[in-house]
Each structure stands twice: as C-alpha cells, then as structure tokens.
Amino acid sequence: MNAPTFPITPLLPDIRRSLAEQPRLVLEAPPGAGKTTQVPLTLRDESWLEGRKIVMLEPRRIAARAAAQFMAQQLGEQVGQTVGYRIRFESKVSAATRIEVVTEGILTRLVQDDPELTDIGAILFDEFHERHLAGDLGAALALDIQATLRPDLRIVVMSATLDGERIAQWLDAPRISSPGRSFPVRIDYPPARAQESVEHHLARVIRQALDDNDGDVLAFLPGRREIIRAQSVLTQTLQRDDIDVVALHGELSLAEQQLALAPAEAGMRRIVLATNVAESSITLPGIRAVVDTGLAREPRFDPNTGFTRLETVAISQASADQRAGRAGRVAEGTAYRLWPQSRRLDSSRTAEITQAELSGLALELAAWGSAELPWLDTPPVGALAQARELLARLGALDAQQRITALGRRMLELGATPRLGAAALRAPETLYALIADLLALMEARSPLRGESARSDDFRVRVHALHAWRDRRSATGSNSGADAGALAAIEQASKGWRCRLDVRSAASGVPHSHAVGDLLLHAFPDRIARQDENNPLRYTLANGRGARLHEQTALLGEPWLVALDLRHEARDSLILAAAPLDPRVLEQDFPEQFQRGRHVRWNDERAAVEAFEERRFGAIVLERRSVPVQAEDAVPALLSAIRARGLDALPWSETARRLRMRMQSLREWMPELELPDVSDAWLLDRLQDWLAPYLQGKRKLDALSEDDLSQALSALFNYEQRRQLDAQAPDSLTVPSGQVRRLEYIPGDAPVLAVKLQELFGLADTPRVAGDRIPVTLHLLSPAGRPIQVTQDLKGFWERTYPEVKKELKGRYPKHPWPDDPWTATPTHRAKPRGT
Known part of the structure; x- marks a missing residue:
C-alpha cells in the first residue's frame, strides 16, 4: 500500500545517504513528524543491513505496540510478519520479522545474549530524550559493540526534544532535523480558585476547553491514581451524553489501551486522561486542546534509605512544550497549563541514571565484564558502589565483584x-x-x-x-x-x-x-x-x-x-x-556471626565489651566480658571523636599551652610548628593521644598531666625552646613581678597589669620576634580597668595626665608621679608617712 506523507518524508533520502556513509546519526523531529514509523520502514532494505534486522527501542510498552501496529498496517500485514514487537511478557515476532520494536529491558537482553548482535544490522533509539536508565545502558553497550566487534552496526538516536549538539558530540555523528507538522497553539494559564482541589481545577478547565475548542481534549496527570480521581469528578460534573472519558496509562490492558488510541465515534467527543505516555511516540487522533497539570511520576533514589520511590515531580520545559504541541497536530489548538505563568521549569529532563537505584545496572555491567563504557552521563560512583554491595549481599556478585551463577540466572529471569x-x-x-x-x-x-x-x-x-x-x-x-x-x-x-x-x-x-x-x-x-x-x-x-x-x-x-x-x-x-x-x-548461615564487640557507654563514660551473636547488625545474644587493653584505646578514641575535644580533662595549664602553640604557629609560619586546631587534633588522635590512653578504660582516667604531656610532646626540643622564647607564658614587668600573658588565637596576647608596675617602661612589650605588640590592660590599684592600649608611649604622653588627676584623689596612698618615665615602678602603696 502507498505510504502516507509525513513531515519526515522529505528527509528520508538524507537519512539513507548519511547512514550509507557513516554508522551513527542523530535525528531530531517533533511528535507527529513520523520518525518512529517511517525511518525503520525506509531503512529495512538498505544494502548495509545485509539481510539483518532493524531493532527499534521504545521506552514504553504502549508506544512499542502502537508503532509496530501502524507500520504493519502500512505494509498491509499483521503484526508479527515483517514488523513485530517484543515487550515484557508479550511477543509478536516470527522468522520473517525484519523490524522489531522492543522495550528497553528487551534490548539489554539481546545485547547480553549475543554481544556481536549477529542478526541485527541497526539499532534505533526512539524518544531518547526521556533518558531512561535502560536506554542509556543500551546506547552505551551498542557503542561499545560498534567500537570493538561490529563497526558496521548502525546506531540512530531519535528524539523530539533533546540536546542535539551534545548528543552529536557524544556519538561523533551528524545531525538531521525535521521541522515537523504543527499548527499554532495558544498557551493559557487558568488559575485555581480558592480552596479548589487539583481534580476540580482540572475538571473545570476541561469543561472550558470543550466549550472553547472543537475536537477532543487530552489531559496530562502524573499517574493512575490521579486519573481515577479525575474520572470520578468529571463523571459527576459533566453529565453529557456526547462525551467519552477514557484513561491512558501503562497499567491498562491491551484492549483498553487500543480503545484510548482509537478515534472518537461519530457524534462523540473524547476526553483522554493520560500520564506522560502520551507525550510522544503514540498518535492520539482529534486532539484540539491539552490540559496539563505540569506533573509526572518519576523514580527517585534516596541513598540514605537505599530505596527508589516514584515521586510526583514538576515536568521540564521540554516536556511542557511537547505536551502543548499535541494540541496543534490537526489544526490550531489551545494548551491550558495549571500552574502559574511565573513558574520557571527546568529546561530538560534529568537523566534517570543520575538519580535511580543502580543494582540492575551494576548486575548488567558485571555480566558485560566492564563498567568502562562510553556513557553520555557516567553512573554516580557512590550509588554504583552501594548497588554492588547489595548485589554481593544477594549472592549475585562474588568477593571480586564478578557475577555469580545466581546473578546470571537473575538476569535471565528479568x-x-x-x-x-x-x-x-x-x-x-x-x-x-x-x-x-x-x-x-x-x-x-x-x-x-x-x-x-x-x-x-x-x-x-x-x-x-x-x-x-x-x-x-x-x-x-x-x-x-x-x-x-x-x-x-x-x-x-x-x-x-x-x-x-x-x-x-x-x-x-x-x-x-x-x-x-x-x-x-x-x-x-x-x-x-x-x-x-x-x-x-x-x-x-x-x-x-x-x-x-x-x-x-x-x-x-x-x-x-x-x-x-x-x-x-x-x-x-x-x-x-x-x-x-x-x-x-x-x-543465610554466613550472616550469623559470633565475636567480641567493644563500645563506648556514654552514660557510664566507660568502655565496655561483650561477646555477641549477630545477624547483620541485629544482636541475638550478648554477655559482658572483660575489656582488653587493645580494645579500649580504639573505643576511647571513637568516644572523643563523637563528643569532641571538650570531653578531655583540659587543665588551665594545658589550655594555655595550646593557645600559645596555635598563636605562635600563626605568627611565625617559618617555624613549621604542628597544627593544634580542633580539626587537626581530632583527626590525629591516634598519633598524639593514643599512647597516653594505654591501660585506661575511662576518659576520666586520663589525668590533666597526661593531657599536658601529650600536647607538649607534639613539639620537639627546638620548637619548645622557640615557644618559650617567642610566645612566653608570662612577662616580668618593671616592678619585678611576673604577670601572665593571655593568648587567644587570631588576636594579640593580653597582659593585665597595674599601671604603677609599668612606671619607667617606655615602649609596649612585643612577642613573636617583636612582630606582635602585646595588648595592655592597664589596671587601677584596685585592679579595675583604666585603659586598653598597644601604644604605651602614647598613653604616657597623652592619657596619663588625665588619668593621674582622676585616680590621685581616689587612691591617695598610691604614687602618682608627674613624670612616669623616671618614676620607680611598684606594686605596693606608698610607705606610711610619705
């Protein structure tokens, strides 16, 4: 029979010519262009096939059946003759089949069963933009076969909406684009009313679409559950004998799917409530209006739980455009979007390989013998490792991550x-x-x-x-x-x-x-x-x-x-x-284990040991046993890591020592002093603290002296000498008294001292090779703050005269000389009678 004309028809000679000259091609064509059915039929007699079959991958079972049936009708045959299909639990092929439409899992089995693809001359990946995990795997395997075993194998990636330039670069292939056939589509954003549910909003807009447009209405919902609810609301509110409401989703029987794909009877109009199976590949006749919830149900893997769930998510802009285009197939149409016009959608769909559970993929890769494939998007390392761990637990991989006999049988089962x-x-x-x-x-x-x-x-x-x-x-x-x-x-x-x-x-x-x-x-x-x-x-x-x-x-x-x-x-x-x-x-006898287990008891603040029998992490039996020395130290270190350094018995001496160490390391990096920050000390507990924990069962058995010694041992002799010289613990002030320096990392050290003790001192003391001036907290005879300064000379010159006037009357028994430069420093009051 004569083939109908499609928008893709003028490009078919170019497609044939391109594949005759090179083995890969990227074909971009919008829904309705005819790529799904016309390209396989055009290529079926090409000489480079050498009598082999064409296999076309369809992501969805509904689309696979529909494509095979349409191509068979064009040839005037029944499905299963020249054109056949294979989907899960269903097959219509014969020895005469030259074009075989398969779903994604079927393609992977074909590749694994015959890596040379002896009977296959071309693989067409339809609707590749959906980026299903099995589709990405199939394409990567096909490219690997083409590169190593079958350079004559043709690979065609077809899609309505994809990043053609990126795909072409990945394949190192030319691009051919078809304009498609479509009429103008007006986009409307009817808002929901206050307190209006999604189903009632949808039903109201569908009624509006029926009034505003001729023909049928296609409504997109995320899943079967929402479709059933929408059907119920429409049944209650429409009450029209000339309207059929039909569902279209992957869980329908073959007869129900064919009913949804058939044209409306004479004098009737249809409302098709569909999931995203209706975005592309299949043809829905008579659609003049689209009502889009903007939602889809997609798999999402949660690495925290190890589970993949179908989650309701917002669609991409590419999907929204593709859905809207369904309204402009036969005449001008309208697309009603049930989300605010101001909402911004992601430009394209996220590849499933980046967000799905990967145990099936990991098992396929183990069977193939390598994960080093020419991926468009490489599988995430963490998710792949988690998948292999699960496969080992299931018995599908051995200790060397090679596939076992059970693993191969699992693949065969499907x-x-x-x-x-x-x-x-x-x-x-x-x-x-x-x-x-x-x-x-x-x-x-x-x-x-x-x-x-x-x-x-x-x-x-x-x-x-x-x-x-x-x-x-x-x-x-x-x-x-x-x-x-x-x-x-x-x-x-x-x-x-x-x-x-x-x-x-x-x-x-x-x-x-x-x-x-x-x-x-x-x-x-x-x-x-x-x-x-x-x-x-x-x-x-x-x-x-x-x-x-x-x-x-x-x-x-x-x-x-x-x-x-x-x-x-x-x-x-x-x-x-x-x-x-x-x-x-x-x-699972191998998962039952008996052994000693040591843990930290936070309530008792002590290490305790048990002999336990476990299934995985489930404790079946437990009895207390003495803690052995080699067990205690790791448990103590784990407790410190969990609780932080504040769990240690820091003495004032140890804290001051650590502050000095940190400060001098910052001021004089050329000394190459050890880091004593929280992060460094926690990360290297085994090196500096573990020797001082030997023989201990509790943290409070670690004394303050032990901790100070452990900290001090981080510095060698020369570093300790430099520490004492460049960041001294105290200074001797002019009065002859020794006063402590307070160190705070990131700031200058602080010296709190009575004003009279500094008489005769002209310049501010400095540390770290005279690089850092000490911050002086000048105190009254009663120890109250008078002035904070790093400029002692300026204080004597400008501020002291005013201070002297104020404090002389308040503290008459203490010396307040007119000339502090030459006065005798003292920490005492004036002698009696002076």
Missing part, C-alpha cells in the same frame, strides 16, 4: 535483582506464590479504603487470591480495586510463564510464607523487635524502624520490611511481612 533473588531462591513448590509476590511488589497497592492503611503485606496477597478465587463477571472485591488486581494478575501470569508454573496460587498462605520468600529480596531489611518497645525494630543494616500506632503487625518478633519512609530517627514501616527466623539460619 526481574529486579532483589526480586530475582527471592524468586530463584524459592522452593519450586512455591513458584506460583512467588509469581504473585513479584507482581504485587512491582505494582502499587491494590487496596482501597480502610484496607489501604494496612502495613501487613499479606493483606495484598489475600486480596489477590480472594479476587482470583471468587471473581465474578464484575470482578468486584471488597477493600481492593478490581482493575488493579486484574493488572496484577496479568503480570503474575507472565511471571508464572517465566517460572514454568502451570497453575496459580490460591487460598491463604501460611502466616510466614510471604515473609520467608521475600526476605531473600531484602536481607538488609530483616527486622527484629526491640525488647523494650514493641513498635520499634532494628534492621539488619543497622538502621532503626518503627510500626505506626494502628499497625496490623503488632507483636510480630521478626519482620521483613518491604517499604519504609525515611524519617530523622527511625524509618516508618509502610509494608512488611512476618518471617520465621529459622529460615535465616538455614538460608
């Missing part, structure tokens, strides 16, 4: 590493149940109403089994969403197929069955109840966790925590299941 570990360590008799658990763990909770508050994960299993065992034509199930359960059942069927299970699980599993299976996925989140607080638990990873007050799990001594919310002190357990600790003994 589940996340955690869930793969649980599935592959389950007894075959429980494969049907583990299939349900995999489906339930990957989905949002199907529970609704009061049941939704339950933190007992077994309630979800019971709901699925009850629905499966009792479902009627309506599929109703008390306390659970029948649609959500149907989607979970579909996923469970896929897992049962992978695990070669013929029948589904039913009934109520025994009380520990769920926890005993899932603990293999979360060995770091195995939790034991606190003896003194039934709501508090210690996790195997050392963190604390707690149940909420209305928990359904009260009294369970052991749990596996499946979902937690990180909080400042203890994480809140959102979902968990009880387990039998005997399974831990059986399946």
